[in-house]
Amino acid sequence: MSLPDPHSLHPDTLAVRSGIERSQFGEHGEAMYLTSSFVFENAAQAAARFSGEEEGYVYARFSNPTVSALQTRLAALEGAEGCVATASGMSAILALAMATLQAGDHVVASNGLFGATQQLFGGILSRFGIQTTFVPTTDLDAWRDATQPRTRLFFTETPSNPLTEVVDIAAVADIAHEAGALLAVDNCFCSPALQRPLDFGADVVVHSATKYLDGQGRVLGGAVAGRKLVTDEVFKFLRTAGPTLSPFNAWVIFKGLETLRVRMEAQSASALELAKWLEAQPGVARVYYPGLRSHPQHELAMRQQKTGGAIVSFDVEGGRDAAWKVVDSTRLISITANLGDTKTTITHPATTTHGRISAEARASAGIGDGLLRVAVGLEHVDDIKEDLARGLAR
């Protein structure tokens, strides 16, 4: 028996039920197909599969049932026509750029991007004749003014990393479409459980599946999901160039999606409580969290997102030394640059994730030496508070 029409099912149901049919063994947990190639009945079928005349699996650089299952499930959650899984979040962004841009084209991107994304657009792609203008994330006039005749792609993250600035997706989508460009949104921080950028007019979303989609810090992965027009081109690049997700990693992420919403809601609830508590701590100059009323874009965030998310950043008074003291006084929270895990993590962005960009670029993006980013996990929130209180109290 096949599933009811997916359009009649809720995202919660699709998160656990969509993706792959049972094999002849009737397994309940979805099978993992660790195979690099597929066998044909005869020479004619091999030819038909290669030419695309007959649907079916060929070779795992571009087709594998477990990877397809993840793509189907993630597309359902994002409300996307198509989805292509990739080896990492960065390879998803690279594949999107390779699929949509050519030499001479221009990109407008927000200046609050993940460090490696900034380097990809600002550094690597510029060597191939693709120029990027970085604009202040929340300044809609700046987005419009940066547009050029060859602008093909707008790229942003919302909320941004690490300052949790919120981009008005519908407004930026309008500006992009007026310019004849596509809008891509990195949906890493919210995941489709909290925010669906395509519903607000974005053409495509990219993911670092390494973060909340897996959700337990186990594997790297990425994905591009959105209009078929775009994902078909991404697929052609992946088929040829091979930044492919392994079936093993695909299976891990696929199972992660089943618990995505409950994790995101629980981690968001703790993040909100932690953010309110931090606001009341002496030694904390400012807290950045979209779920707080004090966040300059609180209302916009609540229109776009179900919650404020699970990332809380804050400035401590006393600059780098004071920030490092908070980090080094933790005994429970993990000191690591990753986020989106069930285990809470803490990062000092200025010397880690954003350490490779220039001091000027950091300052213009508002990333000070006293800034800390906490990605809240599933521990009891009181234990997280106590772990941070130790370093703040000194």
Ligand SMILES: *Cc1c(COP(=O)(O)O)cnc(C)c1O
């Ligand atoms: C981690 C991250 C990426 C890159 O993903 P990888 O899986 O590490 O390649 C891109 N965007 C954001 C917002 C991230 O946090």
